[in-house]
Amino acid sequence: MSAERALRIAAYLVVATGVAALYLGALIGPLGLALVALALGIGWRLRERAHPTAALGGVLAAGVVVFAGVDFLYLAESPFDAFVHLLVLLVLLRLGTARRPRDFRDAGLLAFFMLVASSAITVGLEFFFVLVAFLVAGICMLLLAHELSETERAGAADPLPVGAGLVGLGLAASAGALLTTLGLFFVIPRVGEATVALRSAARRTPIGFSDRVELGAIGELETDAAVAMRVYLADGPPSPDLLPRLRWRGVALDRFDGRAWSAQLHRRVPLLRSPGGPLELGTARGTGRLVTQEVFLEPIGTDALFAAPHAVRLRIRGGALADDMGAISVPTPLGRVQYTVESEVGRAWPERLGSVDAARYLQLPSLPPRIPALAREVSAGAGNATATALALTNFLSREFRYTLKLERTTALEPLEEFLFVRRAGNCEYFATALAVMLRSLGIPARVITGFQQGEWNPYGQHFLVRMGDAHAWVEAYLAGAGWVTFDPSPRGSAGAFATSSGAGLWIDALRLRWYRYIVNWSRQDQVRVAATLRRAAWTAQPWRVPWRASGDGSNAALLALALATGGLAWLVWRHARPGAVRIPPPAVPDFYRRALRCLARRGLRPAPAETAREFSARVGAETPARAAPFAVITAAYEAVRFGSATLSALDTARMDACLGALAHFRP
Numbered sequence: 001m002s003a004e005r006a007l008r009i010a011a012y013l014v015v016a017t018g019v020a021a022l023y024l025g026a027l028i029g030p031l032g033l034a035l036v037a038l039a040l041g042i043g044w045r046l047r048e049r050a051h052p053t054a055a056l057g058g059v060l061a062a063g064v065v066v067f068a069g070v071d072f073l074y075l076a077e078s079p080f081d082a083f084v085h086l087l088v089l090l091v092l093l094r095l096g097t098a099r100r101p102r103d104f105r106d107a108g109l110l111a112f113f114m115l116v117a118s119s120a121i122t123v124g125l126e127f128f129f130v131l132v133a134f135l136v137a138g139i140c141m142l143l144l145a146h147e148l149s150e151t152e153r154a155g156a157a158d159p160l161p162v163g164a165g166l167v168g169l170g171l172a173a174s175a176g177a178l179l180t181t182l183g184l185f186f187v188i189p190r191v192g193e194a195t196v197a198l199r200s201a202a203r204r205t206p207i208g209f210s211d212r213v214e215l216g217a218i219g220e221l222e223t224d225a226a227v228a229m230r231v232y233l234a235d236g237p238p239s240p241d242l243l244p245r246l247r248w249r250g251v252a253l254d255r256f257d258g259r260a261w262s263a264q265l266h267r268r269v270p271l272l273r274s275p276g277g278p279l280e281l282g283t284a285r286g287t288g289r290l291v292t293q294e295v296f297l298e299p300i301g302t303d304a305l306f307a308a309p310h311a312v313r314l315r316i317r318g319g320a321l322a323d324d325m326g327a328i329s330v331p332t333p334l335g336r337v338q339y340t341v342e343s344e345v346g347r348a349w350p351e352r353l354g355s356v357d358a359a360r361y362l363q364l365p366s367l368p369p370r371i372p373a374l375a376r377e378v379s380a381g382a383g384n385a386t387a388t389a390l391a392l393t394n395f396l397s398r399e400f401r402y403t404l405k406l407e408r409t410t411a412l413e414p415l416e417e418f419l420f421v422r423r424a425g426n427c428e429y430f431a432t433a434l435a436v437m438l439r440s441l442g443i444p445a446r447v448i449t450g451f452q453q454g455e456w457n458p459y460g461q462h463f464l465v466r467m468g469d470a471h472a473w474v475e476a477y478l479a480g481a482g483w484v485t486f487d488p489s490p491r492g493s494a495g496a497f498a499t500s501s502g503a504g505l506w507i508d509a510l511r512l513r514w515y516r517y518i519v520n521w522s523r524q525d526q527v528r529v530a531a532t533l534r535r536a537a538w539t540a541q542p543w544r545v546p547w548r549a550s551g552d553g554s555n556a557a558l559l560a561l562a563l564a565t566g567g568l569a570w571l572v573w574r575h576a577r578p579g580a581v582r583i584p585p586p587a588v589p590d591f592y593r594r595a596l597r598c599l600a601r602r603g604l605r606p607a608p609a610e611t612a613r614e615f616s617a618r619v620g621a622e623t624p625a626r627a628a629p630f631a632v633i634t635a636a637y638e639a640v641r642f643g644s645a646t647l648s649a650l651d652t653a654r655m656d657a658c659l660g661a662l663a664h665f666r667p
Contacts, residue, residue: 018114025121140170224467250450252325288346361444375437396488460509629658
């Protein structure tokens with residue numbers, strides 16, 4: 001393959017990766033992607049058949065200008081979208097009308113701004129792979145463009161072949177650039193959020209996690225497989241006795257009007273932060289196990305924060321709010337939120353409930369008489385509130401069926417139809433039935449919306465929670481035990497572990513690390529790693545290496561430091577040992593390297609033990625027409641490299657003439 005063709009391929013790959021980045025950032029849709037792919041294909045085919053003329057380039061440029069004006073005024077949704085469209089057209093125009101190597105190089109350099117535009121929008125792991133592909137293709141393109149430019153300067157007529165050495169050099173340079181970039185990324189000081197925030201991430205419509213939830217609303221979410229959040233447990237997988245009580249509490253609702261639940265007194269107060277510490281949510285009671293959760297919440301369109309029940313401490317960038325039912329939220333919904341919560345998960349959370357609050361959790365709309373009658377019938381014989389709650393929970397779980405098909409078949413109120421006609425529903429119907437029947441018997445109760453545990457990922461030590469894990473359950477107040485969770489839905493015990501393939505879980509674990517150590521890498525992380533390294537340096541002992549760190553990134557940093565130190569020590573030993581001192585040879589003059597490249601393309605290369613003068617003699621013997629110019633070049637080479645001579649302007653002109661004679665020679 002010739003270098004010119006390889007350059008074209010590399011330039012097209014660079015542009016293709018740039019367009020892929022725009023697609024990942026939703027800056028172009030499927031239709032736009034298809035049109036760009038079609039334009040690239042047509043441009044390649046035309047370039048194979050005929051060289052574009054300057055007149056054609058002028059016509060196309062005028063068309064781009066006209067379209068850009070119309071797009072900016074009438075078509076684009078925002079000025080940023082108009083800029084992206086213009087950028088794509090300019091890249092395609094440059095690529096389609098390229099006539100020289102530097103034109104392809106310019107198209108590739110313009111494509112770099114596609115990645116810049118996409119980086120302001122997307123933070124997904126896929127962007128990393130696009131970045132690596134762009135880096136490899138871009139460096140190969142620059143190397144090929146440089147080689148072709150040098151060939152043009154040397155006046156060579158034959159195309160330069162592309163070998164494995166050039167490909168290897170491109171890959172090695174790409175790896176070096178990537179490692180250097182990663183090193184700089186981790187040490188450059190953080191200055192805050194993204195510098196360019198031209199468009200916020202797409203947000204979903206808030207359903208099921210607002211101050212008012214209609215019956216059946218969560219059922220719409222339970223068919224959605226999109227990832228809602230990932231919950232990393234610092235202490236590893238939960239124990240079997242803890243697992244049934246582990247779920248992610250979001251919104252608490254206390255008022256029921258017959259068709260929907262809402263928060264009657266939705267007063268949220270800012271949480272207080274201890275100096276240099278977390279936000280305080282409560283005091284641990286010592287009745288359960290303290291579980292630390294690091295949550296990576298996707299932009300699902302709600303201001304609620306999700307955590308295991310009985311949260312006591314919260315660490316989050318910025319402030320947070322809490323209401324009197326223990327629901328946590330942020331003042332302004334953000335695109336993606338990372339926070340750490342400590343919860344005391346146990347069977348009981350003792351607290352007192354005053355008469356006013358008790359009346360609040362006993363509120364009921366006008367009910368058909370047969371609903372309280374059913375509650376009394378089911379709980380007949382129960383000796384206390386706990387037994388009553390368990391009897392109702394077991395009755396609903398045993399006698400009713402879980403379904404997402406919620407068609408109304410009667411004119412009855414939704415709850416009455418669920419209990420006496422349809423006898424099937426989703427988790428909201430089960431939770432509502434239990435809460436209403438508990439209240440009808442004088443037991444305070446409220447409905448909680450949130451998520452089930454999700455799927456445990458052993459590779460990332462985290463729960464993968466999807467929108468389909470959205471759930472609703474009941475908290476009932478029991479004297480002496482406080483608010484206790486009851487889940488009457490048959491779905492409540494399902495969906496805890498292992499439904500994805502091993503490869504899917506591994507990729508998701510990789511995605512979690514991407515978010516944790518790249519997207520959310522903060523100044524606090526830098527400070528923590530620096531402090532860990534400093535502490536390790538002070539406490540390190542020859543027989544004790546502190547690899548067993550807290551899993552906060554210090555392991556990788558310490559390993560990298562050890563490898564770098566080992567590599568540096570090896571280099572010092574190699575060059576400092578007796579007899580190993582080497583004086584670097586003088587650099588080979590540029591004109592002599594160019595002469596060697598010209599001869600190499602004709603199959604003439606110096607042997608390993610051959611001197612410059614011997615090689616000159618061999619060139620003269622095999623190709624007499626090149627003997628004179630190459631002898632002049634060889635003499636100048638010896639004078640410059642070994643005699644410290646400097647070429648004058650006249651000598652330089654003579655070298656160029658000799659190089660031209662070598663390049664244009666035809667046997």
